[in-house]
Amino acid sequence: xxxxxxxxxxxxxxxxxxxxxxxxxxxxxxxxxxxxxxxxxxxxxxxxxxxxxxxxxxxxxxxxxxxxxxxxxxxxxxxxxxxxxxxxxxxxxxxxxxxxxxxxxxxxxxxxxxxxxxxxxxxxxxxxxxxxxxxxxxxxxxxxxxxxxxxxxxxxxxxxxxxxxxxxxxxxxxxxxxxxxxxxxxxxxxxxxxxxxxxxxxxxxxxxxxxxxxxxxxxxxxxxxxxxxxxxxxxxxxxxxxxxxxxxxxxxxxxxxxxxxxxxxxxxxxxxxxxxxxxxxxxxxxxxxxxxxxxxxxxxxxxxxxxxxxxxxxxxxxxxxxxxxxxxxxxxxxxxxxxxxxxxxxxxxxxxxxxxxxxxxxxxxxxxxxxxxxxxxxxxxxxxxxxxxxxxxxxxxxxxxxxxxxxxxxxxxxxxxxxxxxxxxxxxxxxxxxxxxxxxxxxxxxxxxxxxxxxxxxxxxxxxxxxxxxxxxxxxxxxxxxxxxxxxxxxxxxxxxxxxxxxxxxxxxxxxxxxxxxxxxxxxxxxxxxxxxxxxxxxxxxxx
Amino acid sequence: xxxxxxxxxxxxxxxxxxxxxxxxxxxxxxxxxxxxxxxxxxxxxxxxxxxxxxxxxxxxxxxxxxxxxxxxxxxxxxxxxxxxxxxxxxxxxxxxxxxxxxxxxxxxxxxxxxxxxxxxxxxxxxxxxxxxxxxxxxxxxxxxxxxxxxxxxxxxxxxxxxxxxxxxxxxxxxxxxxxxxxxxxxxxxxxxxxxxxxxxxxxxxxxxxxxxxxxxxxxxxxxxxxxxxxxxxxxxxxxxxxxxxxxxxxxxxxxxxxxxxxxxxxxxxxxxxxxxxxxxxxxxxxxxxxxxxxxxxxxxxxxxxxxxxxxxxxxxxxxxxxxxxxxxxxxxxxxxxxxxxxxxxxxxxxxxxxxxxxxxxxxxxxxxxxxxxxxxxxxxxxxxxxxxxxxxxxxxxxxxxxxxxxxxxxxxxxxxxxxxxx
Numbered sequence: 001x002x003x004x005x006x007x008x009x010x011x012x013x014x015x016x017x018x019x020x021x022x023x024x025x026x027x028x029x030x031x032x033x034x035x036x037x038x039x040x041x042x043x044x045x046x047x048x049x050x051x052x053x054x055x056x057x058x059x060x061x062x063x064x065x066x067x068x069x070x071x072x073x074x075x076x077x078x079x080x081x082x083x084x085x086x087x088x089x090x091x092x093x094x095x096x097x098x099x100x101x102x103x104x105x106x107x108x109x110x111x112x113x114x115x116x117x118x119x120x121x122x123x124x125x126x127x128x129x130x131x132x133x134x135x136x137x138x139x140x141x142x143x144x145x146x147x148x149x150x151x152x153x154x155x156x157x158x159x160x161x162x163x164x165x166x167x168x169x170x171x172x173x174x175x176x177x178x179x180x181x182x183x184x185x186x187x188x189x190x191x192x193x194x195x196x197x198x199x200x201x202x203x204x205x206x207x208x209x210x211x212x213x214x215x216x217x218x219x220x221x222x223x224x225x226x227x228x229x230x231x232x233x234x235x236x237x238x239x240x241x242x243x244x245x246x247x248x249x250x251x252x253x254x255x256x257x258x259x260x261x262x263x264x265x266x267x268x269x270x271x272x273x274x275x276x277x278x279x280x281x282x283x284x285x286x287x288x289x290x291x292x293x294x295x296x297x298x299x300x301x302x303x304x305x306x307x308x309x310x311x312x313x314x315x316x317x318x319x320x321x322x323x324x325x326x327x328x329x330x331x332x333x334x335x336x337x338x339x340x341x342x343x344x345x346x347x348x349x350x351x352x353x354x355x356x357x358x359x360x361x362x363x364x365x366x367x368x369x370x371x372x373x374x375x376x377x378x379x380x381x382x383x384x385x386x387x388x389x390x391x392x393x394x395x396x397x398x399x400x401x402x403x404x405x406x407x408x409x410x411x412x413x414x415x416x417x418x419x420x421x422x423x424x425x426x427x428x429x430x431x432x433x434x435x436x437x438x439x440x441x442x443x444x445x446x447x448x449x450x451x452x453x454x455x456x457x458x459x460x461x462x463x464x465x466x467x468x469x470x471x472x473x474x475x476x477x478x479x480x481x482x483x484x485x486x487x488x489x490x491x492x493x494x495x496x497x498x499x500x501x502x503x504x505x506x507x508x509x510x511x512x513x514x515x516x517x518x519x520x521x522x523x524x525x526x527x528x529x530x531x532x533x534x535x536x537x538x539x540x541x542x543x544x
Numbered sequence: 545x546x547x548x549x550x551x552x553x554x555x556x557x558x559x560x561x562x563x564x565x566x567x568x569x570x571x572x573x574x575x576x577x578x579x580x581x582x583x584x585x586x587x588x589x590x591x592x593x594x595x596x597x598x599x600x601x602x603x604x605x606x607x608x609x610x611x612x613x614x615x616x617x618x619x620x621x622x623x624x625x626x627x628x629x630x631x632x633x634x635x636x637x638x639x640x641x642x643x644x645x646x647x648x649x650x651x652x653x654x655x656x657x658x659x660x661x662x663x664x665x666x667x668x669x670x671x672x673x674x675x676x677x678x679x680x681x682x683x684x685x686x687x688x689x690x691x692x693x694x695x696x697x698x699x700x701x702x703x704x705x706x707x708x709x710x711x712x713x714x715x716x717x718x719x720x721x722x723x724x725x726x727x728x729x730x731x732x733x734x735x736x737x738x739x740x741x742x743x744x745x746x747x748x749x750x751x752x753x754x755x756x757x758x759x760x761x762x763x764x765x766x767x768x769x770x771x772x773x774x775x776x777x778x779x780x781x782x783x784x785x786x787x788x789x790x791x792x793x794x795x796x797x798x799x800x801x802x803x804x805x806x807x808x809x810x811x812x813x814x815x816x817x818x819x820x821x822x823x824x825x826x827x828x829x830x831x832x833x834x835x836x837x838x839x840x841x842x843x844x845x846x847x848x849x850x851x852x853x854x855x856x857x858x859x860x861x862x863x864x865x866x867x868x869x870x871x872x873x874x875x876x877x878x879x880x881x882x883x884x885x886x887x888x889x890x891x892x893x894x895x896x897x898x899x900x901x902x903x904x905x906x907x908x909x910x911x912x913x914x915x916x917x918x919x920x921x922x923x924x925x926x927x928x929x930x931x932x933x934x935x936x937x938x939x940x941x942x943x944x945x946x947x948x949x950x951x952x953x954x955x956x957x958x959x960x961x962x963x964x965x966x
Contacts, residue, residue: 134874138839140831141824237839 003373003496008065015061016330023461024053025441040316042306044470045479047316051440051464052323053331062322063312065494071318074493075308081107085271085500086366092500093267094274094485095304098297098478107269115267116278123264123279124290126244130202131172131289138226138233138241139199145177147192148283149222150206151214154246155182156354157276157481158206158283160347161296165474167344170289178287184214189221198229204244206280208272210252213509219243219256246279271500273354274485292474299478307486317486320465324403324487325494327463328374333401337391338381341408341432344472348407349381352484359488359499366496375495377403384408385431395439396458403463404439407480408432411471436464545715548573548616550637551625555654555682557589557599558689559623564602566718571609573616594690617644621711625654625682628797631661638668642675650711651677653731656738656794658801662702662731671705678703678712679731681738694719700727702734739805742798743815748783749790750818753825756786756965766965767947786964788919788945789826791853791862826864829917829945830871832962836915836941842876845938847913849906850920850946851883851890858885860893864945865919873899882909884922907932915941921948930957 003009028034034050038059041047078084081091096105096112105112129135133142148158159180181188203222207215226238233241235257245258248266264279276284277297285293303317312318327333336356338349360376382390384406395402408429413421442460443449449457467483469476492499518527518536528536545568549560552574564570589596602608616622617640624634634655641649649669653662662679669675679702684692696719703709709728713720720726729737752770759766766786774781790796796819803815837844853863860866865881869890872879878899881890887902894900903909906925910916910933918925926948934940940959942949947963954961 129874132874134871136834136839136871136875138835140827140834140839232835233839241839 002369003069003371003494006065006068008061008068012058012061012065012326012330015057016326019053019055019058020331022053023442024051024463025444025460027053027055028441040314040319042310042316042483043302043479044473044476045316045483046468046470047320048466048468049319049323051436051466052326053461053463054323054326058326059313059319059322062326063318065325066312066318066322066490069494069496071312071490071493074489078489079304079308081105081112081269085269085498087498087501087503091269092271092274093269094271094277095301097270097277098301098304098482100298100301119265119279123282123285126264126282127285127290130176130286135202136241137199137201138230138238141199143200143202144175145179145196145201146204146283146286147179147181147189147196147201147222148204148206149181149189149215149218150204150246150280151182151184151212152354152358153272153275154206154208154212154215154280155180156347156351157273158281160345160351161276161281161284161477162287163347164344164472164477165284165288165292165296167472168288168292168474170292173287173289176286178283180283181218182214184217186218186221189218193222193225198226198242201226202242202244204246204282205253205256205258206246206282208248208266208268208270208275210245210247210249210256213512216256223257244282246282273358274500276481288474295474296478299473299475299480300482301478302475303479303482303486307482317483318490320483321487321490321494323463323465324377324491327403328377331401331463332374333403333463334374334377335400335402336377336379337387337395337402337404338379339384339387339404339406339435340381341384341406341428342412342472343383345407346383349379351481352381353379355484356488358502358505360492360495360497361504362495362497362499364497366498371495371497373495375497376491381405384435385428388431388435392435395462397455401462404436404465406432406436406464406466407469408466409469409472409476414471432466436466440464545569545621546619547571547621547623547715548611548619549623549625550616551623551655553625553627554592554689555684556623556625557595558592558684558693559625559654560608561595561598561602562690562693562719563715564605564607565598567607568715569607570602571611571616571619573613574610575612592689598690613640617641620645620648620650621715622649622651623654623680624651628656628658628794628801630655631657634661634665635668638665638677642669645675646670647673647675648707649673649675650708652712653677653679654682656682656735656742656798656801659735659739659805660732662735666731674705674707676703676705676708677731678705678708679734680712681734681741683738683741695722696720697723698725698727699723700729700734700737702729702731704728704730739798739802742795743802745783746790746795746799746815746818746822750821752784752786753789753964754821757825757828759965764965765951767963769965786947787825787921788828788864788964789822791826791864792859793861796862823867826867827871828964829864829919829943830868832943833915833917833941834875836943836960836962841872843878844914845878845880845912846872847910847916847937848879848881849883849909849916849918849925850922851881852886852920852922855920855922858883858889860886860889863919865890866893868917868919869894869900873897880909880911880913882906883920884924886920907936910936912936912938914939915943917943917945918948919945921946930954930959934958 038050039048079095081093083089083091085092091107093112097116099113101117103113130143135143137143162178179192181192205215205219226242227235230238239257240259240262243258244262245253246264247253248268250263250265253263264282266275266278266280270278277300281293307315307317338352340348356379357376362375363371365371412425437445438458439462440460443458488499547563547568547570549556549570549572560570560572589599622641624637626634662677665677669677681700699716701712756766759769770784773779774784799815799819803819806812806815848865851863851865852858852860869879880901880903882903891902942954942959942961944963951961951963951966
């Protein structure tokens, strides 16, 4: 049955007609305690949906919709290793990556959890060798710098986690610097290499397929840099001491030159954007220590259990997803701002842009028909207090409806005696609460707003979610990210799309290959459209 | 004069022996509550040339005796000669002395507790009653300690009290014949001077090691360079031997103390850099081995001669051998080691390790070896049986961390030889 033909959809549509007449501030006036009605907790994480344009009835209808879309069955299929990624005919088992060692999951005759932990053990051995100073470079000096070369899922997750959790760097990792390089044009890498010591630098080449051109181009530059700085060691020795490959294609990694002994594996059933829990998380483990990394996994596993076992009425990822469905499909809001009020979470917008838009930015259903409803909105974001000086003007007074996620930690700096920093946290919290309040309720929050000139008015009514962490720790971070992953899955189930493939990014790679030839000496005449041809000529002339 | 010396290390025994020899009656209190490193064996007087004889004679003449703490309190002149980390013990001694000798108490502090510590000790004393503590830096080098004490070129004295100065000058008169200069300053200044000297020595060692590493890369023999350098009288030959890093508990402690002082007050990284580079230098022999075997030492048998931080001691405090053994084991090597004195300390430090064997005979330690690392220049290693070595070793590779071997000769015998900077 198509989505729009479902009973709940029809009810939601008429409910939306009624609800679109009301302002969020009206909803607060009509109810004594929206916060306790629309506030939901799981361990150290709290989800406040009270500033959404919803009522009890909205949530009930949304949950009815989830049920009509057989969400429970889908969740079971996801966890048990069914081929939920149908276009690539494979499972999506990121939940297995954070399942404790004593659990069991057999998929196609293989004990998956054991494999997962075997790989984590290999990773632990590498981490311990580097942390103890016993991973030696070609001169015999110990490694003190790690550069992760990867892009997309092999970059965004680990990059975000290392930034978010750098307060938790243990003593043994204190002298280790971890850098990330992703851009194909080499500008990040060139910048970095100019002040690194080749004898003490280790490169982690992360690529699921080990054919990603962006990553391999950077890896080759790194290899040449090492070769030039060591005129004695052979290429084979240099690679064995200075490169680790993390890949689901060990043969391809070996072809590039990385011996099996320097490889960490993961599986084709680990989607790139769901892979930071696997050996792709090596930089996280190097930064936080293996113990810290395992705490991230534990946090995610706690969320997995919550998602699987909690009734939808109290299930955080389901509620987060379904309010999104409400905003997108019934209130016609197609923009979503991610607003962390915490500098440590500065990379979470970029991470969620990939997670949500690469997963659900699709318009063909699993059955192969075009959707006649909206799917993933446009997501973007920035650290909230900085965004206040940038795009909040549009949120407050523009013509677009935008739903906003405020993410903030209740406690910070409480273990220090730095009064100035503690004060800065209070300031940050005050701003977070103030902005979501004005965005949702408008200038009704102050006295006498009606008298202000029209250009000073704030209309409000932008639906806001606040995600409150007790504090940002490896565990709560794991919970938070797993919650978003499951949110994305729930929405994909509602929309009937496959969130685990990304066919839309393939064609560009092919066309780039033919254009690379056109930029070379063997360029053929008039191969492309008029614009591209014109640009090519322009570039060729400038380089002549 | 009747003097009590408090301490049990080289400076304490040197002062006691030299002062007894010149007619003083000395009590030495050695049975102090040492809080130092358990791996360090106590100082051996027999290791210092001439010292044991001098002590024996003084005992025979009845002018030197080892006494208990209580007995030590009775004299009116005292020398405190403790380790840098024993400041609390010095405080305890000074407090006891202050109580038992309310008037005319002279204490000479010979310990390096840091700049300002003698002044701090003075606060437990009443200067008005002639209870005075002065600072006399210990400038004696190991190997020539007695001579340095008895024939100083310069005497630095940290003291501004006239009564105390009179007594100190009287005490030091037998040794001031060839003295070029009495340098009298405040105890704080004298402590600073001592620190400054130690730092200078560390800088020289750091500098020559840095040059040696550069010489390695430029394919120049550092020994030739060094010989050229020392002909310049402004430079001289002291503390200019390249090697695989300095160790020992006290030298390192002084420099760490000075380095912290410089960093806190001056934001200067100068001495910190010396310390950091010295730690790297300790692994230099390992790195030569590592490169020789193309960065793969798995399953090799590697031998080490010399485990103590310097010859003449069983102490392995901050010794290069510790880092190198740990690294070799981490790389999957079997490690065979020998040292005339420190073998037991190494066994204790590493515990039972299936891949670490300590030998009593240095030739047994090179049986089937893929390479020998020389880390401490014990006299018995200077001229070994080369034929025996060639017969016993699997690969005749010698990495000389102290530049004691003759490079050309070893090469002509068929050894592969690497030194520090050569």
